[in-house]
Every structure is written in C-alpha cells, then in structure tokens.
Amino acid sequence: MITMKPMHRGIKAILYINGEILGGQQNATLNRNMTPIDITNKINGEWRNSLSGVKQWSLICSGMLVKNSHTFDLLEQAFNNGDKITVKLSDEFATYEGEALITNFPVSALYNENFVYNITLRGIGELK
Secondary structure, three states: OOOOOOOOOHHHOEEEEOOEEOOOEEEEEEEEEEEEEEOOOHHHOOOOOEEEEEEEEEEEEEEEOOOOOHHHHHHHHHHHHOOOEEEEEEOOOOEEEEEEEEEEOOEEEOOOOOEEEEEEEEEEOOOO
C-alpha cells in the first residue's frame, strides 16, 4: 500500500510582516541560491570542482491593497525609512523566517482592475 504525503497548497502559505499577517497577499515566491566557489585545479583534470559558497535569499510577493491595511502601512514606512523587517512565510507544513530589506515596491492602479502591489524583499543574513 502506498501512503500519500500531504500536499503543500499555496493558498495556505501566509506571509507575515513583523509578526502580522500581510493583508491582501495573493502570491509569494521564496528564492534561495548559493554562489559556488571554484576550486578547479590540474589534479581535477577536465572536470570543474566547487565548494559551497555564499548563500542568499529573497522573497517576491504580490497582493491587492486592502483599505486601512496596517501591514501595508508597515511596508510603506519600512521602504521609505530603509528599515529592515522580519518576514515569515508559513503554512501547516513549513515555516521560513528571516530579516529583509524592501528593495522594490511598485504599486499598480490599472483601469478597471484592482489596486495591487508587488514587493521584493532581499534577505539579510540566514533564512531559518
């Protein structure tokens, strides 16, 4: 008998800013990458060799502007002041948390569409 593992559903992944749920959030993408250190030498022959190097992370999120949203105001203030914020992306199966700076924060008000925001957060230090 095969036992199915529970699926992660994106709809249940909630983004928290400084401990508060980000109002109007629709999507969130967590990017993690590592820059390898090249240690290729003549002994390796024709094959490249690497060690794990510096890691970094970022989070991209989009959502609808919710009237009187306290968390949107927190984002506005953090962006304007250059403040770091605590970010947590969580569902019932996984949680990622770290500190970040807002590096990109466009808002769109297209004709006959919702007023939406996009935000790019660049991680500062380790993502736990």
